[in-house]
Amino acid sequence: MNGHNLAPINASSLFFTPLPPSHIVPPGKESHGRYMLTIPWNRVSGWGQPKIGPRQDLSFDPLAGVLQYAVTCFEGMKCYKTEQGDLRLFRPKKNFDRLKRSASRLGLPSEWDNDELLELFAKLMALEAPLVPNTDGSNLYIRPTLLETSEGFGIKEDAFAAEALLYVVTTLNLGLGLYGSAEGEGKGIKLDACKEFIRAWPGGTGSYKLGANYGTVNISKKPGYAMSLWLHGQEDFISEAGAMNVFIIKQAEDGFLEFITMSLNNGIVLPGVTRESIIELLTEHAEGEKDFPIDGMPKKIRVVQRDISMPEIIKGVEDGTLKGMFGCGTGVVVVQVGEIRYQGTTYKIPSNPLIKIIRDTMTGIQRGKIDEGRDWSFKVPEWNPEGKEGQPEEEVTAA
The missing domain is CATH 3.20.10.10 (D-amino Acid Aminotransferase, subunit A, domain 2)
Structure with missing residues (x-):
């Protein structure tokens, strides 16, 4: 974007901060994941250091593009737990490609290696494994969000953001209330x-x-x-x-x-x-x-x-x-x-019974019950970090 080599997303540079022993879930947040993944970006240096740490509020300049002009895009994904206790993601790289397409439409960063991002996703999911339900229709919903954090006020020289943030948070069971609607007559x-x-x-x-x-x-x-x-x-x-x-x-x-x-x-x-x-x-x-x-x-x-x-x-x-x-x-x-x-x-x-067949097929693939022969269901590797690990924490500054 600027004629220089921009740093890519690099999963090996992850900096992890565990929950403190005194951690207490805030009232009303019981259904949300405990951790979040954040990766900053700026147009001079590229992607900054990925970090996984306790879920927390974000802060922006009052004139940030996300606040002034809704310069933000997102994805919806789910993590499922099989009967054997494995965690699964459904075709995650499809979501990553669609996020790239949305980001490009907004002038946000849209280049990264999907394998690197998937490795970071998998570590976040592994940390949240105790929260992922294993009942039919249940899930841990994943919300990757990409937004402009630099000032986006007024007409800019070009349409591209100067700074952006990719973050990922999770919450329980989006869509569960509608799960039975494919069951038949009157549903x-x-x-x-x-x-x-x-x-x-x-x-x-x-x-x-x-x-x-x-x-x-x-x-x-x-x-x-x-x-x-x-x-x-x-x-x-x-x-x-x-x-x-x-x-x-x-x-x-x-x-x-x-x-x-x-x-x-x-x-x-x-x-x-x-x-x-x-x-x-x-x-x-x-x-x-x-x-x-x-x-x-x-x-x-x-x-x-x-x-x-x-x-x-x-x-x-x-x-x-x-x-x-x-x-x-x-x-x-x-x-x-x-x-x-x-x-x-x-x-x-x-009503049509074929709709339930389609639903049961999709949920069966997502939860690892059905092998469709295409590797649509990605098995999340176990990850049990102890304390802070990865590269030394970087201070990422605006350019």
């Missing part, structure tokens, strides 16, 4: 098809995981509904529901059962890791390359990526060709949609 979630607020548009930032994309989610959600179903265009095409990708299951005229989800081509929807994984599994099954990991998936299926409008969904409900609808994402894994409120009318969406 699906309720969505409100939102026309008052627009989440994303062509050429915008809808396909990036930026903090600014999610600030309107809560204010737009109607009471009694799990999430907003975001619409766009005069045709009222659907895009995402809340912060998850959406599929409909539809009977085609040629007898095939179609799994239809919005294409990524126009940049409105996030390229979800769960979405991509489901598409891969269904496509391989449809093409006869590899059977779906759990029995019960029909052979005559196809995956279609195209626009889906609310009028098409309503017509499918009325003529019986709509066979189900579900959302997917890291937080929720797979959830069935039970009804949609649109233009003052509530439409009941039929």
